[in-house]
Amino acid sequence: MKVITSIKEMQQYIHSLKQDGKTVGFVPTMGFLHEGHLTLMKKARSENDVLAVSIFVNPIQFGPNEDFDSYPRDLERDSKLAEETGVDVLFHPSTEEMYPAKMSLTAVVHSRINVLCGRQRNGHFDGVATVLVKLFNIVQPDSAYFGLKDAQQVAVVDGLITDFNFPITLVPVEIVREEDGLAKSSRNVNLTLQEREEAPRLYESLQMAKREIDKGQRNPKVIEDLIIKHITTHTSGVIDYVELYRYPELDELSQLNGKIIIAIAVKFTKARLIDNITFDVKE
Amino acid sequence: MKVITSIKEMQQYIHSLKQDGKTVGFVPTMGFLHEGHLTLMKKARSENDVLAVSIFVNPIQFGPNEDFDSYPRDLERDSKLAEETGVDVLFHPSTEEMYPAKMSLTAVVHSRINVLCGRQRNGHFDGVATVLVKLFNIVQPDSAYFGLKDAQQVAVVDGLITDFNFPITLVPVEIVREEDGLAKSSRNVNLTLQEREEAPRLYESLQMAKREIDKGQRNPKVIEDLIIKHITTHTSGVIDYVELYRYPELDELSQLNGKIIIAIAVKFTKARLIDNITFDVKE
Numbered sequence: 001m002k003v004i005t006s007i008k009e010m011q012q013y014i015h016s017l018k019q020d021g022k023t024v025g026f027v028p029t030m031g032f033l034h035e036g037h038l039t040l041m042k043k044a045r046s047e048n049d050v051l052a053v054s055i056f057v058n059p060i061q062f063g064p065n066e067d068f069d070s071y072p073r074d075l076e077r078d079s080k081l082a083e084e085t086g087v088d089v090l091f092h093p094s095t096e097e098m099y100p101a102k103m104s105l106t107a108v109v110h111s112r113i114n115v116l117c118g119r120q121r122n123g124h125f126d127g128v129a130t131v132l133v134k135l136f137n138i139v140q141p142d143s144a145y146f147g148l149k150d151a152q153q154v155a156v157v158d159g160l161i162t163d164f165n166f167p168i169t170l171v172p173v174e175i176v177r178e179e180d181g182l183a184k185s186s187r188n189v190n191l192t193l194q195e196r197e198e199a200p201r202l203y204e205s206l207q208m209a210k211r212e213i214d215k216g217q218r219n220p221k222v223i224e225d226l227i228i229k230h231i232t233t234h235t236s237g238v239i240d241y242v243e244l245y246r247y248p249e250l251d252e253l254s255q256l257n258g259k260i261i262i263a264i265a266v267k268f269t270k271a272r273l274i275d276n277i278t279f280d281v282k283e
Numbered sequence: 284m285k286v287i288t289s290i291k292e293m294q295q296y297i298h299s300l301k302q303d304g305k306t307v308g309f310v311p312t313m314g315f316l317h318e319g320h321l322t323l324m325k326k327a328r329s330e331n332d333v334l335a336v337s338i339f340v341n342p343i344q345f346g347p348n349e350d351f352d353s354y355p356r357d358l359e360r361d362s363k364l365a366e367e368t369g370v371d372v373l374f375h376p377s378t379e380e381m382y383p384a385k386m387s388l389t390a391v392v393h394s395r396i397n398v399l400c401g402r403q404r405n406g407h408f409d410g411v412a413t414v415l416v417k418l419f420n421i422v423q424p425d426s427a428y429f430g431l432k433d434a435q436q437v438a439v440v441d442g443l444i445t446d447f448n449f450p451i452t453l454v455p456v457e458i459v460r461e462e463d464g465l466a467k468s469s470r471n472v473n474l475t476l477q478e479r480e481e482a483p484r485l486y487e488s489l490q491m492a493k494r495e496i497d498k499g500q501r502n503p504k505v506i507e508d509l510i511i512k513h514i515t516t517h518t519s520g521v522i523d524y525v526e527l528y529r530y531p532e533l534d535e536l537s538q539l540n541g542k543i544i545i546a547i548a549v550k551f552t553k554a555r556l557i558d559n560i561t562f563d564v565k566e
């Protein structure tokens with residue numbers, strides 16, 4: 001596995017691969033790799049000649065009260081995991097390499113942001129979009145892999161690739177779940193034993209909602225109420241949001257049709273869990 | 284000469300050229316080609332395997348009181364000129380092809396804008412940067428050619444390519460001048476006979492300024508005054524601005540050093556002329 005820290009060297013390396021007709025799959029990360037990242041990498045590994053992964057904790061996507069400085073970093077462990085997963089090139093630039101001076105311009109995201117978790121993270125997606133413009137131009141992948149656990153990020157990246165005409169295929173990767181349906185998350189360990197037993201009810205509520213829609217229910221408010229009732233009845237969690245939108249546009253829907261997302265966030269004592277499903281509403 | 288109107292077809296065509304190891308030179312234009320454009324094309328022609336030119340009148344770089352609708356268009360004449368100049372592929376998308384829906388994100392330019400002509404064109408460079416992000420991703424050139432007549436645009440594009448890490452070489456092309464030094468412009472025909480005789484004094488004032496700096500003058504205010512005096516003494520034009528900046532950053536300078544630009548705008552009866560020189564101040 002090649003480790004590259006220089007933008008110029010990365011661009012030259014990618015250029016030589018392209019000259020040889022190789023396809024490049026790309027998984028951008030902020031490091032501290034977990035099973036979700038490894039799932040993306042394995043999929044990208046199987047679908048491309050070359051697997052490129054970036055590890056860069058992007059300062060401009062953190063808010064002033066967020067945890068940029070304390071964000072966990074462990075390059076040694078990450079490098080080992082990446083190598084074991086078949087990564088060909090690990091791009092790991094310094095903050096100074098990526099942002100040597102004040103940016104003369106940035107990407108600003110206008111839609112898909114003031115819903116779900118984005119509502120509380122002003123400017124977050126501008127930082128995500130800006131660093132992805134940079135990384136896409138550095139890595140020049142044929143395909144880029146993002147996990148649907150953060151479905152809002154996938155929606156923003158879809159807008160970025162489509163509206164800026166990047167010649168890149170976005171590959172959204174399904175949420176990885178425990179056997180009982182709970183979406184995998186590094187935060188699950190912070191659940192109490194009782195909360196851990198209740199937690200599969202979140203995904204259960206989403207599946208139940210989908211069944212109701214498949215049976216013909218088209219009123220988003222009715223679906224929302226069903227989910228709220230299921231979660232409050234069967235868990236001790238406090239609902240942060242239950243929202244239904246057109247996907248990936250994240251527009252409000254008065255009537256369910258087309259491709260939609262149902263997304264939820266629920267607070268337990270020491271862990272806030274999120275989950276979602278995206279699917280086509282049958283005609 | 285190939286004429287392409289579809290983004291997807293253009294990206295596929297460029298992809299096939301890249302697979303063959305061809306280099307692509309790119310001249311983005313809004314059409315109604317004049318000698319300035321042809322100079323860019325000839326230079327790009329001589330330096331690349333493939334010459335790509337785009338003709339697209341970009342609505343989002345026009346202000347509400349600017350002339351988008353009445354901007355001159357003549358595709359037939361432009362196609363003929365492009366073909367004669369050795370263009371291999373002319374990319375000419377419709378507005379709907381480039382902007383099928385409201386953009387979910389745009390590029391926003393933070394610096395290099397509130398000086399020179401940009402001061403009066405709020406949002407103009409955001410529109411320029413956004414369409415260039417799109418065009419660069421569609422055409423994927425090795426080199427992009429821009430004329431220094433609009434030195435502020437060149438500065439913004441320099442920031443765009445550098446800060447967004449586009450793997451593209453920016454080629455700024457020198458101003459083309461009449462024999463008497465007047466910068467060529469489609470607006471020169473709107474000068475009266477007397478104004479036309481006076482107009483070479485603009486470039487003369489810039490050359491004079493450079494000579495003073497070469498001789499050791501480092502105070503921008505002194506240089507500015509020299510230029511103002513020269514133009515007001517020898518022409519009937521009204522000075523709009525005389526400005527000196529670091530180039531391409533367009534930062535203010537209290538002391539002249541490094542690479543600088545001296546730029547001027549002068550209003551005549553029915554024509555506003557601009558001119559500039561960029562050069563390294565000798566140590």
